Amino acid sequence: xxxxxxxxxxxxxxxxxxxxxxxxxxxxSDDLNAWLSSELGSALALDKFLPHGPLHSKAxxxxxxxxxxxxxxxxxxxxSIIRGLLIGSHNIVKIPATxxxxxxxxxxxxxxxxxxxxxxxxxxxxxxxxxADVVIAxxxxxxxxxxxxxxxxxxxxxxxxxxxxxxxxxxxxENAAQLAARDVSLHNQQGCLSIHAIYSRGDSxxxxxxxxxxxxxxxxxxxxxxxxxSEAGAIRILRETTRFCASNDSSTQLWESKDTLNWTxxxxxxxxxxxxxxxxxxxxxxxxxxxxxxxxxxxxxxLSTIAIHPFDxxxxxxxxxxxxxxxxxLGKSQQPSLFWHHxxxxxxxxxxxxxxxx
Amino acid sequence: xxxxTSISTLVSDRIGLAxxxxxxxxxxxxxxxxxxxEHQYQKNRAYQNFCLALEISPDRTNHWHDIPAxxxxxxxxxxxxxxxxxxxxxxxxxxxxGTTTEARGMxxxxxxxxxxxxxxxxxxxxxxxxxxxxVFLIAHPEQSPQSSLSHMMGVIxxxxxxxxxxxxxxxxxxxxxxxxxxxxxxxxxxxxxTALSFLHLFDSMESPLTLPAGSWAMETGGYKGTxxxxxxxxxHQLFKTKLGLDSDSIINEYSMTExxxxxxxxxxxxxxxxxxxxxxxxxxxxxxxxxxxxxxGHLVIYDLANVDSAMAIRTQDLAIQCQTxxxxxxxxxxxxxxxxxxxxxxxxxxxxESLSL
Numbered sequence: 001x002x003x004x005x006x007x008x009x010x011x012x013x014x015x016x017x018x019x020x021x022x023x024x025x026x027x028x029s030d031d032l033n034a035w036l037s038s039e040l041g042s043a044l045a046l047d048k049f050l051p052h053g054p055l056h057s058k059a060x061x062x063x064x065x066x067x068x069x070x071x072x073x074x075x076x077x078x079x080s081i082i083r084g085l086l087i088g089s090h091n092i093v094k095i096p097a098t099x100x101x102x103x104x105x106x107x108x109x110x111x112x113x114x115x116x117x118x119x120x121x122x123x124x125x126x127x128x129x130x131x132a133d134v135v136i137a138x139x140x141x142x143x144x145x146x147x148x149x150x151x152x153x154x155x156x157x158x159x160x161x162x163x164x165x166x167x168x169x170x171x172x173x174e175n176a177a178q179l180a181a182r183d184v185s186l187h188n189q190q191g192c193l194s195i196h197a198i199y200s201r202g203d204s205x206x207x208x209x210x211x212x213x214x215x216x217x218x219x220x221x222x223x224x225x226x227x228x229x230s231e232a233g234a235i236r237i238l239r240e241t242t243r244f245c246a247s248n249d250s251s252t253q254l255w256e257s258k259d260t261l262n263w264t265x266x267x268x269x270x271x272x273x274x275x276x277x278x279x280x281x282x283x284x285x286x287x288x289x290x291x292x293x294x295x296x297x298x299x300x301x302x303l304s305t306i307a308i309h310p311f312d313x314x315x316x317x318x319x320x321x322x323x324x325x326x327x328x329x330l331g332k333s334q335q336p337s338l339f340w341h342h343x344x345x346x347x348x349x350x351x352x353x354x355x356x357x358x
Numbered sequence: 359x360x361x362x363t364s365i366s367t368l369v370s371d372r373i374g375l376a377x378x379x380x381x382x383x384x385x386x387x388x389x390x391x392x393x394x395x396e397h398q399y400q401k402n403r404a405y406q407n408f409c410l411a412l413e414i415s416p417d418r419t420n421h422w423h424d425i426p427a428x429x430x431x432x433x434x435x436x437x438x439x440x441x442x443x444x445x446x447x448x449x450x451x452x453x454x455x456g457t458t459t460e461a462r463g464m465x466x467x468x469x470x471x472x473x474x475x476x477x478x479x480x481x482x483x484x485x486x487x488x489x490x491x492x493v494f495l496i497a498h499p500e501q502s503p504q505s506s507l508s509h510m511m512g513v514i515x516x517x518x519x520x521x522x523x524x525x526x527x528x529x530x531x532x533x534x535x536x537x538x539x540x541x542x543x544x545x546x547x548x549x550x551x552t553a554l555s556f557l558h559l560f561d562s563m564e565s566p567l568t569l570p571a572g573s574w575a576m577e578t579g580g581y582k583g584t585x586x587x588x589x590x591x592x593x594h595q596l597f598k599t600k601l602g603l604d605s606d607s608i609i610n611e612y613s614m615t616e617x618x619x620x621x622x623x624x625x626x627x628x629x630x631x632x633x634x635x636x637x638x639x640x641x642x643x644x645x646x647x648x649x650x651x652x653x654x655g656h657l658v659i660y661d662l663a664n665v666d667s668a669m670a671i672r673t674q675d676l677a678i679q680c681q682t683x684x685x686x687x688x689x690x691x692x693x694x695x696x697x698x699x700x701x702x703x704x705x706x707x708x709x710x711e712s713l714s715l
Contacts, residue, residue, distance in 0.1 A: 230676070230697050232643035233656045237674055241431040247407035248438045261644070 002113055004047050007088055008032045010111045015082075017109040023078045023102060025335060032086060035338050039348035046087055046352070055358040061087035062156070062351060066124075066132035068147055070139045071096035072190040074103040076160065080136050083347050085114050092128050093120045134158065134351055158350060160343050163192035163304035164275060166296075167330050168287060168319075169200045173207050176200075176309040179331030180282075181214035183307055185263070186334045188224050189278045192304045193333050196276040197283040199291060205253060208267040208284035212255035215263035215280065224262055227279050234277035235261045242266050272297040293323055304343065307333035365397045366665045370472050373479050373635050373663070381483065381634035382662075384688075390662050391422035391637075394669045401442035405668060408432075422637060427658045427670035430454075433463035433616050440667045441466045452506035454615045465506065465615050465667055473618045474513045476663035480633035481518060484622055486609070487548065487574050492519040493540050495551030495559060497526050506615045507578065511550055519548075526555065532562050546572030549601070552579040553593055560600045568602035575603055576622075578611040580696060594626060612693055616671050618663035621691075629680040629690040635662040637688040640679040641672070654678055657691060 002010070008029045014020055015027040036043040040059050042050050049056035065084045069077040077093065077100060084091040095104060104120055121128060129135075134156040137147040144161045151157045167183060169176035184195045200207040227235075242264075245252040251269035264281040268274075271288050273296040293300040303323045308315055309330035316327040325344035326336065341347070372390060376382055382390070396416040399406050409415060409426050419425060432440060433454070439445055447468045454463035467473060481489070492514060497505065499512035515522040523540040525533045532555070540547055547569060551559070556577055575597060588596075590610070597603040605625045612630050613620040621630035632638065639648055640655035649655030657677040660670050674697045680690040 227644075229643060229654050233674065233676070233697050236641075236643040236646065236656070237429050237431060237672070240427075240429045240672060241435075243411050244404070244408045244428060244432045244438070245435060247411035248404050 001088055004036065004044060004086075004088070007086060007114070008036075008043075010114050011082065011085055014110040014114060017106075019102075019106045020078070020109055023074055023106065024082065027082075027338065031338055036086065036348065038339055039346055040352065049355075049357055052354075052356070055356045057357070058355045059087075059352040060355055061089045062133035062353075064090045064092065064131045065134045065136060065351070066092045066094065066128060068094040068124075068135070068137045068139065068143075069096070069100065069103070070143075071098050071100055073187050074100055074106075075187070075191055076138045077103045078106075079342065079347070080138065081118065083351065085117055087348060087351055089117070089134075089351070090131075091118045092124075092132065093118065094124050094128075095120050095122055097122060136160070156351075158345060160192075162302050163343065164196045164273070164299060164302050165193050165305040165307065165324075165333055166273060166303065167195045167198040167307040167309070167333065168291070168315075169198055169207055169309050169330070170287075170312075170315065171201065172310055173200075173202075173210050176330060177207060177210035177214040178217075179309055179329075180211055180307075181218040182331055183333040184282045185215065185218045185222060185224070185280050188227070189276060189280055189282075191334065193336065194278070195282060195307060195333060197273055197285060199271070199285050199287040201287040204284055204286040205267050208253065208255065208265050211282070211284060212263075212265040215265060215282075216257060219257065219262045224280055227261065231277075231279050232261055235264060235279060235281060238266075238277050238281055239264055271295050273299040275299060291319070292321060296322070305333050305336075307331070365394060366469075366472050369394070369635070369662050369665055370475055373472075373475055373633075376634050377479050377482050383634070387635070387637060387662070388422050390635075391425060391660060391669065392416065392419065394662060394665055395419060395422075395425045397665070398442055398667075398669060402440060402668075404438035405440065422660055422670075423639065425660070425670045427660075427672040428668045429672045430463060430614065430616050430674060432668070433465060434461040436461075436464070439464065439466060441468075442666050443468050450509075451504060452509065452615045453504040463615055468666060470509065472663055472665060473509075474517070476619045476633070476635070477510055477513045478517050480620060480622075481514075483633050484631060486622060488546070488572075489514055489518040489548045490520045491540070491545060491547045492521070493523045493525060493537060493547050493549045495525050495532065495549065495555040497528075498524045501526075501528055506613075507552070510613075510620070514550070525559075532559050534559070534562055537567075541567075541570055541573075544570045546570050546574075549573065549575040551575070551577060553577050553588070554579065556593070556597070557588070560596050563600055566600050566602070573601075573603065574607040574609065575601070576609045576611050578613070590626060610693075614671075614673065616664075616667070617659060617661050618667075619661045621693075623693065629692050631690045632659075634689065636660060638677075638691050639688065640677050640691060649679060651679055654694060656697065657693070 012029045015024050033043040045059040046061055049058045067080045081091055132155060135151050136158045137144050138160045141161045144159045148157055167180055180198050239256055242254045246254045253267040255265040257263045267284045271285050274283055276282055288295050300323055305326040305328060306319055306324045307328050307330040311329035319327050326340055399409055399416050412426050414426050448466040450467040450470050452465045456462040494511050496511045497508050499508045502508040523536050525536050527533060594605045594608055597608055610623045611620055619633055619636050621632040623630040637660045639658045641658050642649040642655045654676055657673045657675045676694040676697050677691040680692055
């Protein structure tokens, strides 16, 4: 088996390739060492017994991890596989039927010893299920439930279900709008970390207007990727329904890209969190005096990230009662730290088991 | 006579005329559609405001194509009811299906006279089969007064049938014995139900039946919100196995609470056809213009019988313009089904199809 320092070296090499780095961000060996130390107490915890109170303990990686990934964006697939490779497990990746080319293509840039630890499949056979010590599932709640039913009691199950993210603009609207446009637009809003609604303190309509301008500007250098008939239909329906409301009630206002479906900004006074139809459609709402799960409504249970501007630890801490597991600076919602607790789960520590001596 | 009544009468009379061999041809349709547009624009402030936001008004509109279509979602917005009469005059309200937490679309009627006339007249104009001996797998209108489908069945029972059998109990159970009684004299029956109610019937049958010769079935609705996902071919196979009905004896009905007219497709892989007081467009949502022939788009329906609400409706259903008959270019379409993006989604909801385990 390759040692942890060797795997770190190989992973750093893989992540330095442009096609991989595009999705993983820049990852150095220092980052990986620090990450392991943070989660397991030491970067060498998987290689030897280390003092642990009165004992000596060694982290044991699962022999095989089954990653069932979704097709909305390849980010989660990259994050999941990097975790599996870092701890040295064999990895079976179930690719969506529609394919996940950015991911499968990028795997070719991984050094051979790492590639040998990865299998990708479009369909899963019983033997693949049986081989897995850990099953990581990324998908809709219905899919997660179906996968959970297939797992055996001795298989560890790590679900990453339906999630949405929101933002709060407290002040400094010009910068907030620019940063929000980026967080909303990146990856066409397809990910769990994509912003669906922005709550704005103060003149939320003015903020919505600024955001609309920034959405347009962002499109100039970052045009949205092509969308399907169905996705386009969802945007049209959203726009026409909003237009109907806006034409009858000043609490709703609509800004939209002219002659295209590139972006849509909707202002609504009503604070309940609504899901966007994705593809750069975002709601702006006034920030209520007290933002809690009741005010956000049923979708609050699915909160992943709250991106705030200006970022302030005290403001961030004041949001800890919301169900989101991550509160980050606006403009960074789509780039979680390697160290983040994905859906509240420590991504490395949750995979390993421990062996004690003493 | 109020303008509502006069325009309703005008449309009703014209529909009546369609039955005596004078279908509503394009020019006639256009003229009526423009009059209804003017009427709805003048009488419904919410719709007028919508049109103003689009900078479209009756005095600058010459073709029904250009009449603004409201999304079906607009029927769910309670503060702005889509009516051309004072709300206190509403006698009947049909609600779209939905859960208690979902907003439900509301279609208000001061009178269902034109609505009923549309159902019966379309039946004759489109040469739909004999419904004299009807068996319903749908709740009786008294059980479900807010269901437009139950109302439609009531109209069929009252105006087209001479013998009606209602199989669905208030509890939701199916009275299988009544079906046996209805066919014991070996005379043909017309069987009406939703696709789901037929599945329930098939599940409850201990052994297959062979319906009397000449019998036929009308099924409607999909499997939204259920675990069932059958293709139309699979459903027809069940009709064959369980009731002895061939595809040619099965008609699919397509309509919605927001409309006052229906579209019908006999057998498999045939287009849906509406009566001559309807027109349809297939809009490519990417360009918001007519989809190219053979290409997928959103179905937009213009229903003259919707005098009291909104004549032009933008649905969330995907369809392809029928190419087989140029004369029917705007009255028939190949229905593909509910747009999968119709529901709002979050992360991973879009990826459900990927998880073919």
